[in-house]
Amino acid sequence: MRTMAPWGGHLRREMERLFDRFVEPVGEPFEMLGGEWVPRLDVSETKDAMIVKAEMPGVEAKDIGVTLTGDLLTLKGDRQKATEEKEETYHRMERTPGTRLRGVSLPMAVDAGKVTATFKNGVLVVTLPKTPATKGAQIPVKEK
Numbered sequence: 001m002r003t004m005a006p007w008g009g010h011l012r013r014e015m016e017r018l019f020d021r022f023v024e025p026v027g028e029p030f031e032m033l034g035g036e037w038v039p040r041l042d043v044s045e046t047k048d049a050m051i052v053k054a055e056m057p058g059v060e061a062k063d064i065g066v067t068l069t070g071d072l073l074t075l076k077g078d079r080q081k082a083t084e085e086k087e088e089t090y091h092r093m094e095r096t097p098g099t100r101l102r103g104v105s106l107p108m109a110v111d112a113g114k115v116t117a118t119f120k121n122g123v124l125v126v127t128l129p130k131t132p133a134t135k136g137a138q139i140p141v142k143e144k
Contacts, residue, residue: 038102039077039124048135050128052104057122059100066117066126073104075124108134 041054056064056077065076081097110128117126 039075039100041075041102041104043104049130050106050108050110052124052126052128054102054124054126055122056100056119056124059122061119064117064119064124066115066124068110068112068115068128071106071109073106073126073128075102075104075126076100077124110134 039054039056041052044051044053052073052075054075054077056075056079058079059077060080063078063080065074067074067076077100079097079100106128109131111131114129115126117124119125
């Protein structure tokens with residue numbers, strides 16, 4: 001009878017795993033890394049700078065800290081608990097208050113004195129200009 005059950009065994013487990021992934025909760029923009037909640041981020045590079053974009057929903061600009069120590073960029077956001085006058089009974093609470101921290105190791109030297117950070121619509125953008133040495137130089141070749 002086993003030969004007549006094409007969905008048995010390994011194939012069945014794989015199909016169940018696939019369907020389970022469709023109903024998994026999609027997580028919030030703070031991801032679990034090493035037991036700590038941290039903001040999700042993108043790190044990109046242009047000709048002149050490194051760009052770090054971090055999602056920090058529910059955090060106000062005044063509650064964000066950006067530090068650069070050597071090649072380590074540290075982003076910190078503190079999401080405050082909303083204080084409301086009325087009593088509420090929560091059935092689910094996923095937007096937890098607290099401090100979010102994320103360190104990013106930069107692959108090259110940047111000019112710390114020219115780093116800028118902006119915050120809009122819950123996204124922190126840190127622009128880290130490269131040092132002149134990191135940008136490199138075009139060396140002309142002369143014919144003799």
